Amino acid sequence: MIPASIPSPAGRAPPYFRLRSALSYCAPLIVNGIALPFFPVWLATLNFTDHEIGIILAVPMVVRVLVAPVVALFADRMKERAYVLLWSGGLSLLTAIALFWANDFTTVLLVYALQGATYAPYLPVVESITISGVRRWGIDYGSTRVWGSIAFIVSTLIGGQLIGAFGGSMVPPLMVVGFVLTTLMALYCPRIGPTRRRGHPLDIKAPPIGNALRNPQLLLTMIGVSIQQASHALFYTFASIYWHHIGFSGTQVGVLWSAGVTAEVTVFFLSKRLGRRFSAWTLMRFGAAMCVCRWIIFPMDLGFSGHFVLQCFHAFTYACVHLGVQRRIVATVQETQEASAQGVYFFYNGMCLGLATIASGYIYAWLGVAGFYTMALLAAVGLGMIITAFYLQPQSSGNGGKTLESA
Structure with a gap:
């Protein structure tokens, strides 16, 4: 559970805040539910090599990380952060339409890189709006975020059926549908005004740290988690291609992706209970350790049922770690830096x-x-950095010098 501020009796959440925030998560994750598992399959139908597929998928990621923090910084200073979503969704829709006329390596690379730039701020800004609701009105983060994961499952299952029936050429049309929904949801995303300069204190053991974006512990935590999450790269890029290669159908591939996100959804539904029982540090360390195990097991001859079970590890390798790092961000930064912190992460x-x-x-x-053994090594590096960050936190003399596992 992400710690929430005590709701102010003088201020109320906008009408249907939780529903509108949940739907705001759904729209971009519908796009991700098509692009993440099946965009590599579409690239393979264009006869690109493994190297070219890796470059096409990687360049937009690099573009996103250059654009998202800058836009997030401006979003923190805007009268209404949700305005960013409208132009982000609209411009991304145009790039998705442009993919219909892209069939060579250079054109696909340029169009998809441009899409990475225009789409970059959408999810971080939605995240910052939702977490502002956590701070101001005690909204439960997990039960809101979970609907985005459910949307991912539904779009992946539907996408798997359509791609199994009509082939990889269905990917661009499905992405256009997803971006239409992101643009529409930008109109209905909650309007909550600018970030607060004098927010309520958080219900945590340690107060938020001033100038927190330079705090070594938070930065090392975010970098360690990012390295651990980066160990999913080989999986995100080539798992669908590998599963097709060993004989799994489009429907089975969709089921495998959905199994992982279903496990993730379960963790989000249980986030309050997990938050009471386990610290953020425990969630991150356990999730990173399970990530090492996941990539060691992946190359084994598992069959469909084995891969289905292994996909359920996503509950730990992504969801637990994500909840943990978000709790650390909320515990460390002020609301005036919320979008900036999300942009940095x-x-x-x-x-x-x-x-x-x-x-x-x-x-x-x-x-x-x-190659998944190299991903296991990468996850182990991330785990080591998370453990190191834990020991960087200040000790509490009021607790006999014991380190606090706060938030």
Whole structure:
């Protein structure tokens, strides 16, 4: 559970804040539910090499991390952060339409990189609006964020059925539909005004730290989590291609992706209970350790049922870690830096994932599925940094010098 501020009796949340925030998560994750598992399949239908697929998928990630923090910084200073979503969704829709006329490496790379730039701020800004609701009105983060994951599952299952029936050429039309929804939801996303300069104190053991974006512990935590998350790069890029190669149908591939997100949804539904029982540090360390195990097991001959079970590890390798790092951000930064903090985290996450994705094209071409052992090593590095960050936090003399596992 992300710590929430005590709701102010003088201020109330906008009408249907939780519903509108949940739908705002749904729209971009519908796009991700098509692009993440199936865009590599579409690229393979264009006869691109593994190296080219890796580059096409990685360049937009690098572009996103350069654009998102800058836009997030401006969003913190705007009268209404939700305005960013409208132009982000609209311009991204235009790039999705342009993909219909892109069929060579250079054109696809340029159009998809441009889409990375226009789409970059959408999810971080939605995240910052929702977390402002957590701070101001005690909105439960997990039960709001979970609907985005459910939308991912539904779009992946539908996409798997359509791509299984009509082939990879269905990917661009499905992405256009998704971007239409993101543009529409930008109109209905909650309007909550500018970030507050004098927010309510957070219900945590340690007060938020001034100038927190320079806090070494928070920065090391975000970098460590980003490296751990980057270990998913080979999976995101080549899992669908690998599963098709070993004989799984489009529907089975959709089911496997949905299994992982279903496990993720379960964690978000249980976020309050997990928050009471486990600290943010415990969630991050456990999730990163499970990530190491996941990539060691992946190359084994598992069959469909084995891969289905292994996909459920996503509950730990992504959802637990994500909840943990968001709790640390909320516990450390003021609301006036909320979008900026999300932008910084997005920068680290995207840069690490982008570099790992570029490397994945070469690793998969060289090692094939055995390349997942290198991802296990990367996850172990991230785990080490998270553990180091934990020991950087200040000790509390009021607790006999014991380190606090706050938030």
